[in-house]
Amino acid sequence: xxxxxxxxxxxxxxDKIITKEDGSPLQGEINIYKKLFTDLNISEDNWxxxxxxxxxxxxxSYNYYKKTSAQIDFLILxxxxxxxxxxxxxxxxxxxxxxFYGKMFQKKMKQNxxxxxxxxxxxxxxxxxxNFKNCFFCDAVALPHVNYxxxxxxxxxxxxxxxxxxxxYDNSIEKFIKHTFSHTxxxxxxxxxxxxxxxPKEINAIKNILSPKVNDKNEYHTNDTLKWLGIQNIEIxxxxxxxxxxxxEGPPGSGKTTIAKAFIDKQIGKKGIYICxxxxxxxxxxxxxxxxxxxxxxxxxxxxxFIKKHNPKKTYAEIxxxxxxxxxxLLRDTLANLEKTNFYDFIVIDEGQDIFDxxxxxxxxxLCGYNENGLTNGNSLVLYDIDQSxxxxxxxxxxxxxxLTEYFTHFKLNEIxxxxxxxxxxxxxxxxxxxxxxxxxxxxxxxxxxxxxxxxSSLSKVKKHLVNNVLNSIRQENSSLKGADCIILxxxxxxxxxxxxxxxxxxxxxxxxxxxxxxxxxxxxxxKLRYTSILxxxxxxxxxxxxxxxxxSDYNKYELFIGITxxxxxxxxxxxx
Numbered sequence: 001x002x003x004x005x006x007x008x009x010x011x012x013x014x015d016k017i018i019t020k021e022d023g024s025p026l027q028g029e030i031n032i033y034k035k036l037f038t039d040l041n042i043s044e045d046n047w048x049x050x051x052x053x054x055x056x057x058x059x060x061s062y063n064y065y066k067k068t069s070a071q072i073d074f075l076i077l078x079x080x081x082x083x084x085x086x087x088x089x090x091x092x093x094x095x096x097x098x099x100f101y102g103k104m105f106q107k108k109m110k111q112n113x114x115x116x117x118x119x120x121x122x123x124x125x126x127x128x129x130x131n132f133k134n135c136f137f138c139d140a141v142a143l144p145h146v147n148y149x150x151x152x153x154x155x156x157x158x159x160x161x162x163x164x165x166x167x168x169y170d171n172s173i174e175k176f177i178k179h180t181f182s183h184t185x186x187x188x189x190x191x192x193x194x195x196x197x198x199x200p201k202e203i204n205a206i207k208n209i210l211s212p213k214v215n216d217k218n219e220y221h222t223n224d225t226l227k228w229l230g231i232q233n234i235e236i237x238x239x240x241x242x243x244x245x246x247x248x249e250g251p252p253g254s255g256k257t258t259i260a261k262a263f264i265d266k267q268i269g270k271k272g273i274y275i276c277x278x279x280x281x282x283x284x285x286x287x288x289x290x291x292x293x294x295x296x297x298x299x300x301x302x303x304x305x306f307i308k309k310h311n312p313k314k315t316y317a318e319i320x321x322x323x324x325x326x327x328x329x330l331l332r333d334t335l336a337n338l339e340k341t342n343f344y345d346f347i348v349i350d351e352g353q354d355i356f357d358x359x360x361x362x363x364x365x366x367l368c369g370y371n372e373n374g375l376t377n378g379n380s381l382v383l384y385d386i387d388q389s390x391x392x393x394x395x396x397x398x399x400x401x402x403x404l405t406e407y408f409t410h411f412k413l414n415e416i417x418x419x420x421x422x423x424x425x426x427x428x429x430x431x432x433x434x435x436x437x438x439x440x441x442x443x444x445x446x447x448x449x450x451x452x453x454x455x456x457s458s459l460s461k462v463k464k465h466l467v468n469n470v471l472n473s474i475r476q477e478n479s480s481l482k483g484a485d486c487i488i489l490x491x492x493x494x495x496x497x498x499x500x501x502x503x504x505x506x507x508x509x510x511x512x513x514x515x516x517x518x519x520x521x522x523x524x525x526x527x528k529l530r531y532t533s534i535l536x537x538x539x540x541x542x543x544x545x546x547x548x549x550x551x552x553s554d555y556n557k558y559e560l561f562i563g564i565t566x567x568x569x570x571x572x573x574x575x576x577x
Contacts, residue, residue, distance in 0.1 A: 003049060029089065118399070134195065144163060159184075243409040257350070273347050284540060299344075314330065328358070353385055380408075388562065429561060429564050453573050481544070486546065547560070
């Protein structure tokens with residue numbers, strides 16, 4: 001029989017087997033089960049399908065919803081690889097960055113099904129089937145009761161099966177599955193990854209692992225990798241030096257930049273490039289390396305500046321508006337025109353999560369190493385934090401990070417060294433992405449007694465508070481509070497004047513001894529209070545951070561996370577209603 005269900009459930013009894021907690025049928029999963037059974041039974045290929053497959057653990061790197069285990073709706077195995085399929089029954093709708101049950105946003109889903117299934121895929125790939133390096137893994141979502149056009153910036157429509165889109169595949173779910181494999185493999189091929197069919201022997205080995213069920217294995221887990229190793233970050237770097245391509249993943253303040261400095265110290269006499277994401281970080285890094293006397297052979301720039309330098313006909317505005325595919329093509333053409341003298345002995349990428357899907361692999365492959373094979377013989381260090389790309393709906397950041405690990409020694413830092421004197425900052429930053437309204441909790445002051453919350457009814461009142469309580473303290477001659485140790489970080493919409501008709505914060509803060517942080521004054525230690533947007537300050541830190549934000553919600557949680565994690569000692573959150 002072309003399709004084998006493991007275990008097999010009689011089609012006539014699915015209504016009694018595939019049920020909710022109250023015993024009522026899960027019609028969405030039943031619909032897909034029957035569709036797979038019918039369409040794959042007449043296929044020319046052999047298929048193996050697992051329904052409701054429970055895994056005892058969850059991937060650490062791609063666990064968006066902090067789950068301890070995984071439950072896969074359908075796992076489909078064939079010669080092309082493995083497809084993980086998540087099913088959501090009933091009418092579904094999307095708005096902004098959220099999915100809802102009901103066609104008119106009746107009930108918000110707790111999880112984005114595309115992020116959910118992506119996490120399950122990596123759990124299989126990293127935890128359970130990590131020995132099958134030739135096996136291709138992909139994921140998709142089925143909304144079997146959506147019989148209307150479903151548009152969302154959150155999804156890749158090529159990975160979505162609905163009643164409405166079924167006609168594109170001649171109502172054959174087999175054709176959809178094969179299209180998913182083809183589409184995803186094509187995307188990987190662009191990043192130098194090609195996959196052949198897996199052998200019957202490998203298929204049998206995978207079946208043996210997954211069937212009849214996944215048993216809970218005693219795995220050795222360490223809550224603190226660095227503590228277990230008994231060494232410090234720099235010593236870890238020493239151990240990784242045998243591999244010249246290193247990826248360091250870690251949360252804000254975990255010591256990634258310290259490792260970058262040590263990495264650069266070892267590149268004596270070599271020509272290198274340090275790529276930053278934003279301008280402020282670039283200028284700060286330049287100054288840091290200058291102090292360490294490391295700037296002679298190192299070019300420090302941003303990714304956009306690099307492209308603009310070698311492709312001057314393009315404006316920054318044009319580059320910023322490019323789609324992922326357009327950006328990739330521009331980068332490819334830009335690199336193709338470079339002279340051999342533009343190649344580097346080593347490359348450092350800071351805030352890599354922001355450029356994984358902008359051709360970073362192409363950049364590394366072309367500009368580092370010999371014979372334009374930098375991914376296999378170059379010398380490079382990539383620093384990143386997947387959480388800091390959380391709001392980038394629809395971008396394949398996690399997928400590309402995983403692809404790059406095939407070429408790099410990968411290490412994940414768990415210990416946060418920043419804000420060691422204020423553990424409340426660490427605690428809040430660990431929760432804020434999942435629950436931004438934690439800041440509004442009635443018990444906030446009890447839980448986070450070292451974080452101050454101030455509420456204001458207008459921007460002018462925020463200004464008055466900052467002047468009276470921060471700037472005036474800085475101005476006092478014998479004050480311990482120094483301007484160089486403080487930063488005001490403002491949510492984007494407030495700086496742009498997009499909040500309830502209020503003037504922007506530039507206008508409110510145009511007073512003596514308060515100035516906007518810029519490329520010219522970022523290394524200046526003058527006793528002035530400076531401000532900038534939260535996102536422009538990404539990658540930087542300050543002893544005292546004063547956030548100015550709108551009411552915490554899913555719409556600004558990314559900026560809240562970035563802002564809170566910039567603080568070393570203290571953070572004050574000013575909320576305007």
